[in-house]
Amino acid sequence: MKDIGIVSYGSYIPRYRIKAGVIASVWGKDGATISRGLGINEKSVPSIDQDTATISVEAARSALKRCTIDPQDIGAIYIGSESHPYAVKPTGTIVGEAIGATPDLMVADYEFACKAGTAGVQSCTALVKADMIKYGLAVGADTSQAAPGDALEFSASAGGAALIIGRDNVVATINHTCSFTTDTPDFWRRAERKYPSHGGRFTGTPAYFKHTISCATNLMQKVDTKPEDYDYAIFHQPNGKFPVSVAKKLGFTYDQIKQGLIVPYIGNTYSGASLVGLASVLDVAKPGERVFLTSYGSGAGSDGFDITITDKITELARDNAPTVAQMVEDKEYVDYGTYAKLTDLLYWE
Amino acid sequence: MAGGVARFWREIPQRYNIIGNKCGSCERIFFPPREACPHCRRKSLGKMEDIKLSGKGEIVTYTIIYAGPKAFEEQVPYPVAIIKLKEGPQITAQIVDCDIDDVKIGMKVENTFRRIQEDGYTGAIYYGYKFKPVKE
Amino acid sequence: MRDVAVIGVGLTKFGELWDKSFRRLIAEAGSKAILDASISGKDIDAMYIGSMSSGRFVGQEHVGALVADAAGFSHLHIPATRVEGACASGGLAIREGYLSIASGMNDIVVVGGVEKMNDVGGNFATETLVTAADQEWEAFFGVTFPGLYAMIAKRHMYEYGTTKEQLAQVAVKNHANGALNPYAQYQREITLEQVLNATMIAHPLGLLDCSPVTDGAASVVLCAAEKAKEFTNKPVKIIASGQGSDTLALHSRRDICTLDATIHAAKMAYKQANLTPSDIDLAEVHDCFTIAEICAIEDLGFVEKGQGGKAVENKITTLDGSLPVNTSGGLKSKGHPVGATGVAQIVEIAQQLRGEAEKRQVKDARIGLTHNVGGSGATCTVHILEAM
Numbered sequence: 051m052k053d054i055g056i057v058s059y060g061s062y063i064p065r066y067r068i069k070a071g072v073i074a075s076v077w078g079k080d081g082a083t084i085s086r087g088l089g090i091n092e093k094s095v096p097s098i099d100q101d102t103a104t105i106s107v108e109a110a111r112s113a114l115k116r117c118t119i120d121p122q123d124i125g126a127i128y129i130g131s132e133s134h135p136y137a138v139k140p141t142g143t144i145v146g147e148a149i150g151a152t153p154d155l156m157v158a159d160y161e162f163a164c165k166a167g168t169a170g171v172q173s174c175t176a177l178v179k180a181d182m183i184k185y186g187l188a189v190g191a192d193t194s195q196a197a198p199g200d201a202l203e204f205s206a207s208a209g210g211a212a213l214i215i216g217r218d219n220v221v222a223t224i225n226h227t228c229s230f231t232t233d234t235p236d237f238w239r240r241a242e243r244k245y246p247s248h249g250g251r252f253t254g255t256p257a258y259f260k261h262t263i264s265c266a267t268n269l270m271q272k273v274d275t276k277p278e279d280y281d282y283a284i285f286h287q288p289n290g291k292f293p294v295s296v297a298k299k300l301g302f303t304y305d306q307i308k309q310g311l312i313v314p315y316i317g318n319t320y321s322g323a324s325l326v327g328l329a330s331v332l333d334v335a336k337p338g339e340r341v342f343l344t345s346y347g348s349g350a351g352s353d354g355f356d357i358t359i360t361d362k363i364t365e366l367a368r369d370n371a372p373t374v375a376q377m378v379e380d381k382e383y384v385d386y387g388t389y390a391k392l393t394d395l396l397y398w399e
Numbered sequence: 400m401a402g403g404v405a406r407f408w409r410e411i412p413q414r415y416n417i418i419g420n421k422c423g424s425c426e427r428i429f430f431p432p433r434e435a436c437p438h439c440r441r442k443s444l445g446k447m448e449d450i451k452l453s454g455k456g457e458i459v460t461y462t463i464i465y466a467g468p469k470a471f472e473e474q475v476p477y478p479v480a481i482i483k484l485k486e487g488p489q490i491t492a493q494i495v496d497c498d499i500d501d502v503k504i505g506m507k508v509e510n511t512f513r514r515i516q517e518d519g520y521t522g523a524i525y526y527g528y529k530f531k532p533v534k535e
Numbered sequence: 536m537r538d539v540a541v542i543g544v545g546l547t548k549f550g551e552l553w554d555k556s557f558r559r560l561i562a563e564a565g566s567k568a569i570l571d572a573s574i575s576g577k578d579i580d581a582m583y584i585g586s587m588s589s590g591r592f593v594g595q596e597h598v599g600a601l602v603a604d605a606a607g608f609s610h611l612h613i614p615a616t617r618v619e620g621a622c623a624s625g626g627l628a629i630r631e632g633y634l635s636i637a638s639g640m641n642d643i644v645v646v647g648g649v650e651k652m653n654d655v656g657g658n659f660a661t662e663t664l665v666t667a668a669d670q671e672w673e674a675f676f677g678v679t680f681p682g683l684y685a686m687i688a689k690r691h692m693y694e695y696g697t698t699k700e701q702l703a704q705v706a707v708k709n710h711a712n713g714a715l716n717p718y719a720q721y722q723r724e725i726t727l728e729q730v731l732n733a734t735m736i737a738h739p740l741g742l743l744d745c746s747p748v749t750d751g752a753a754s755v756v757l758c759a760a761e762k763a764k765e766f767t768n769k770p771v772k773i774i775a776s777g778q779g780s781d782t783l784a785l786h787s788r789r790d791i792c793t794l795d796a797t798i799h800a801a802k803m804a805y806k807q808a809n810l811t812p813s814d815i816d817l818a819e820v821h822d823c824f825t826i827a828e829i830c831a832i833e834d835l836g837f838v839e840k841g842q843g844g845k846a847v848e849n850k851i852t853t854l855d856g857s858l859p860v861n862t863s864g865g866l867k868s869k870g871h872p873v874g875a876t877g878v879a880q881i882v883e884i885a886q887q888l889r890g891e892a893e894k895r896q897v898k899d900a901r902i903g904l905t906h907n908v909g910g911s912g913a914t915c916t917v918h919i920l921e922a923m
Contacts, residue, residue, distance in 0.1 A: 065496055097495065098473050099513040103526060107512040135524055144526060148415045148512055150451075391473060410671065431672060460693070460791055462685035463738040464677065468665070469658050471677045476735075479678045481686055481786045489786035491673045504693050515676060527676070 054178050054215070055223035055357065057119065057185060058366060060112025061211035061329035062105050063316055063377040066095040068389045070204050076386045077199050084204060089290015093207035093317025095384060096193045098392050100208070102131045103141045105191040105322075107148045109212035112371035113187070114149060117214065121149045124214070125183025126156040128173050130166025130190045130321045131210075132239065132246075134159055145189065156183070163237060164286055165347025166190060166321045167211070172227050172353060174215040185216040192320035197245035198395055205289055207317030211325035221363040222332065222341065225356040226273045230265035237348035248348075254292075257350050262286065262296050265352035266344045273356045277301040281339040284310035284327040286346035288318045302342070309334060315378045321347075330374035337361045404518075407525050414527030417452040417510060419488060428452070430488040454510030455533070456484040463499050470516040478502045482530055496531040507533040536637045538760035540770040540923060543572025544882040549751035549870030550720040557593045557651040558605040564752035564875075565606045565647050572756035573766050576608050580641035582615040585628030585648040586874035589617075591663040593651050602647060621667035622823060624648065625753070625877020626778075626907030626916030632757050633776045633918075642759050648878035649752035660748050664873070667910035669784035681745055681824060683785050683911040685737035688826035691792045692739070694841065697829065699739050701844035703730035705825040706743050706867050708853050713864025715854075715894040720749050720870030744825040749870030753879035763923070771885045774902075775810075775919040777803030785911045792841075794912035797834035801906075804917040805836075810902070812836035815919070817858065817887060817897045819880035821908040822865040828852075831906055832860060835917070854895065862887060862895045877907035877916060888922040 069092045071081025085091050096105070106129050114121060129141040142157035156177075160166040167190015174186025191210025196202040215224070236257030239246035249257075262285060270276065277283070283302045285293040290313050297307045310327035319326055324345035331341055341357040372380070384392070410431070412418040419430030423446025424439040430452060436443035461480035464471070471477065478494040480502065494502055495513065508530040515527040545567025547560050555563070561584070569576075584602045589595045603615035618628040625648030632646040652660050665674045668683055678686075691697045707727055713719035725743060733741035763770035779799030782788055789795055805811060812835060820835065822828035829843035837858055838846045846852060852860035863869045863883040866876060884903035886892045892900075905918045 099493075099495070099515070099529065101514055101524075103524075104512050104514060111512070147411055148526070150416060406671075459786075460686040460690035462678075462682050462689060462740075463735075464679055464682050465735040465737060466661075466679065466681070467677065468662055468674075468679060474677070477677065479676070479682055479686070481791065491669075491676055491678050491784065491786045493677050504689070525675075529676075 053220065053223065054175060054217055055220040056213050057216040057219055057221065058113045058117035058214040059212065059329050059332050060109045060116065060371055061209070061326050061374055061377070062108035062112065063209040063326070063374070064094050064096045064100055064105070065380055065382050066097060066384050066392065067092045067381045068095050068384055068386070072386055073203055088204055089294070089314055090205055090317055091314050093205060094209055094319070095389055095392055096208040101135045101193050102133050102191045102210070103135050103144045105193070105208065105210040106141060106145045106189045106212065109189055109191060109210045110145055110149050110187055113212045113214050115370040116367045117219065119185055119214065121151045123184045124151040124155065124187050126174055126177050126186040127151060128158055128160050128170030128188050130160040130162065130170045131192050132161060132163060132166070132320050133193045133195065137241070151187070162351060163347035163349050164288070164320045164323055165345040165351060165353055167325045168345040168353040171213055171215065171355070175224055175227060178215055178217055185214055188213050188215060190321035190325040192322055194318065194320040195245050200245070202246070202248070205318040207319050209316060209319035209326055210322035211329040213325065219362055220360055221366050222335070222357050222359050225358055226269065227353065227355045228265065228269055228272060229351055229353045230261050230268060231351035232261070234350035236350055253348070257348065258286070258288065258292055258346050259296055259299070261350050261352040262344050262346050263299060265354040266300050269344070269354035269356060275356065279340060280306060280342040282309055282331045282335070283307050283342040284324055284331060285344055287311060287313035287323050287327060290314045312374060312378065326374060333368060333373040333375065335359045335363060337363055404523050407523070414515070415512065417454050417528060418449055419452050420447045421450045422446065423448060428486045428488060430484065430490060452484055452486050454528070456482040456508060458502065458504055458506045458508060459483045459489060460504060461494065461502050480530070482508055493529045494531070495529045509533050537639060539633050539636045539773045540758050540760040540763040541755050541773065541881065541885045541920065542758045542763050542767045542770050543568045543574070543756035544885050545571055545754045546718050546879060546882050547752045548718050549749050549872060551653050552750040553653070555750065557589065557595065557649060558601065560651060560750060560752035561602050561647050561649040562605045564649070564754040565645060568645065568754035568756050574643060574756060576611055578643050579608065579613055579645055581613055581635060581644050583628040583632045583644065583646045584615065584617045585624035585877060586617060586650060587619060587621050587624045588663050588666060588873070591666070593654055620914040621909035622821070622873050623877060623907045623909030623914040623916055624874040625879065626905070626918070627877065627914070629755070629877055629881055629918060630776050630778055630916050633773055636757055636759050642762060644757045645754060646757060646878055647752060647754040648875035650872035650874045651750050652748045652872060653750050657748065673784050679737060681740050682737040684824040684826055685740045686785065687791055687830065687911070688739055691826060691829065694792060695844065697844035699731060700727065701848050702739070702744055702825040702829065703727050704847045705822060705828045706730045708847070709822060709861050709865035709867040712854055712862050712895060713868025716864045716869060719864040719868050720747060721868045740824055740826070746823050746866035746871040749872040751870055751872035751875050753875045753882050755878060755881050755885065769889045770923045771888045772921050772923045773918055774921045775804035775808035777801060777807065777917040779803070779915045781913050783910065783913045788912070792830060794830055794834050794908065794915060796912050796915035797831060797906065797908065797917070800915040800917040801835050804919050808919045810919065814902055815858065815904045816900045816902050817862060817884070818860050818904040818906060819863060819883050820860055820906040822861060822867050823871060823908070825867070827908065828860065828865065835904065835906060854897070859897050862892065862897060877905070880905035880907060881918065881920070884920050888920060
């Protein structure tokens with residue numbers, strides 16, 4: 051698949067932030083201890099008029115602003131999320147209409163916890179490889195829900211990123227992709243329920259680590275690489291500790307994962323997490339650099355990608371849309387009461 | 400919000416992509432699109448062409464709404480402005496991503512995609528344009 | 536075209552009238568007007584009723600027939616028509632009644648205006664009022680009716696230096712007048728401080744810059760002027776009727792601070808009456824919000840564009856000023872039962888020209904003007920009346 055890959059990318063992080071310390075003090079906990087323990091200082095909060103659809107549209111529009119493709123040439127759109135605005139009625143059609151890609155378009159929404167976005171990347175890659183579409187758009191975005199007082203309240207945040215996949219003007223080739231999948235109930239949300247449940251410490255070793263490590267190991271075996279061969283590595287980031295830990299276990303250094311590690315500043319954007327990390331890398335990547343990405347979605351599975359940056363990245367108008375770093379810095383703090391209003395914790399009749 | 404989905408579905412091109420139209424006779428641009436140009440009238444019939452507006456403009460006047468309608472109650476206080484778009488037409492929209500004290504006549508703004516309202520918890524969600532300050 | 540006169544007037548009290556239904560309100564106003572005109576049912580050739588949104592406020596359409604029925608005239612089968620132009624419904628009903636007599640079609644016509652706004656919750660009433668604006672391109676995006684006028688005020692302040700104090704003085708003046716009007720909703724004076732410190736509604740307009748939600752009805756009997764003296768010894772002639780329209784949405788107007796519909800209607804009226812603004816002795820204008828009165832006295836030609844605020848500040852428009860405006864208390868203090876307002880304005884001017892305005896009487900009032908606006912200025916009617 052040497053010639054197929056990323057043609058453009060975009061991301062969006064909402065502006066509001068709430069500090070871990072502010073949440074902690076509401077529940078009688080110590081913010082500093084929690085921040086240290088989780089590796090998260092603050093998280094992004096969507097404003098009341100934002101949701102997965104609006105975030106996906108922003109990310110997709112940013113991707114289009116950076117390149118010169120005609121949105122009518124996008125043949126497929128997959129939006130991966132755990133917080134689609136409708137249980138039935140796709141986010142993908144809203145995005146398709148908002149970017150002018152309709153009506154000759156294949157669309158579906160994906161769900162696979164935090165790796166729904168990367169699953170969409172795999173589908174687009176396959177459709178391009180099969181010459182069934184010229185370009186595909188894959189988006190991972192979420193406005194994730196967390197029960198008040200639950201540990202997840204410190205990390206569940208909002209954001210997303212979009213990749214346009216194609217054969218022409220590829221700025222980063224997807225050399226290979228593979229996945230590692232088992233039926234592992236580490237974290238889930240039943241239909242009709244507002245908040246997810248999780249298996250506590252079970253979400254670690256048998257879930258996040260097993261799948262990420264297995265997928266990453268398989269991928270490096272298939273493409274015959276070692277960690278040192280990569281300039282950047284991105285792992286799913288449910289908190290600031292897991293990705294650092296899994297990187298170490300696999301033999302990657304902190305320097306390799308630093309650029310793609312956004313969770314300490316914006317929290318876990320769930321389906322957006324790995325892709326926002328990738329967007330952050332693409333914001334600064336140079337021709338010839340190699341990127342390793344392994345996402346993780348509870349339930350459970352990991353998608354791995356071996357990516358090489360091409361010369362064409364210098365032609366991509368990366369300045370035409372905000373970078374992840376710029377969006378991380380463009381922020382406004384809210385208090386817990388405002389946060390509760392914005393995330394619909396208060397129930398309105 | 401009274402009215403069924405068709406009324407809002409029909410205007411998706413306008414709300415999502417600010418699609419207006421242009422008079423084939425005098426080239427004036429309108430938003431929302433018109434059946435005929437008020438200036439050229441019958442000369443413009445059948446000659447109106449759809450055109451996507453840039454979404455960039457300047458605030459002409461504004462207010463901060465403190466007593467909002469039910470669908471917007473949670474957002475109060477919020478700014479609403481009349482914006483003169485680059486291409487000429489003026490449009491009414493909320494201003495977002497901005498402190499209410501920073502909204503000014505003459506402020507340069509551009510459109511962004513947001514939820515406008517929904518038909519209650521079980522009804523359809525209507526998306527559309529709001530405007531945010533342009534970062535200089 | 537024949538001359539038309541007002542031969543009878545009638546009004547209910549304006550306010551929160553829990554005991555009075557829509558039907559009862561209009562029947563009361565109508566019967567008062569008919570008694571005042573000394574006519575009987577069989578003299579009535581037609582009825583015109585102004586009501587903005589009976590459908591939403593009381594779930595009832597088809598109110599032309601309903602009002603004729605409520606007034607006890609169904610057995611006479613008189614033509615009864617409901618006229619709608621948002622807040623200008625009353626003024627439009629007056630004009631329709633006027634035209635039907637001027638054209639020779641009718642001799643005697645009863646015009647009524649009525650609105651029953653308190654049978655629904657406050658939120659629903661607000662949402663109903665905003666149907667006067669552009670539903671698709673203004674209301675849908677979160678602007679409220681006060682919001683629209685607030686945007687006019689902000690631009691007026693930006694372009695002409697009009698101040699919040701000048702806006703507030705409109706409310707103070709109108710309450711001072713309303714305090715003298717036994718039919719007004721609010722019959723108490725208010726201070727400048729109270730207006731400036733009132734709860735913010737849509738910046739810069741606060742609660743006391745806005746006219747209230749009101750129940751009420753008003754009615755007049757119009758008659759061909761040549762026959763007027765058969766019924767009353769103090770007829771008042773309608774010497775001009777003007778009307779104008781403009782874009783529905785405020786954002787589509789030529790100039791946000793100017794109601795071109797007012798200018799057009801006023802020009803039509805002044806031309807018909809062969810008068811200029813300086814000939815007018817007093818006026819009832821559409822002060823749905825304080826800024827609206829300021830724009831009105833400019834657009835009606837009483838002062839230069841942009842000078843409305845100063846005129847109010849210099850007390851030109853007070854009860855004893857050189858041009859008393861809203862001696863009734865205006866929409867602000869008298870109340871604004873939407874469809875009734877345009878008709879109630881005619882009642883006030885007629886009473887002034889007949890010398891019956893009691894404590895509100897303007898000395899030597901000979902020529903009066905009424906100004907009724909729909910929405911943020913998409914419809915306007917202007918009538919000029921002269922003592923006969």
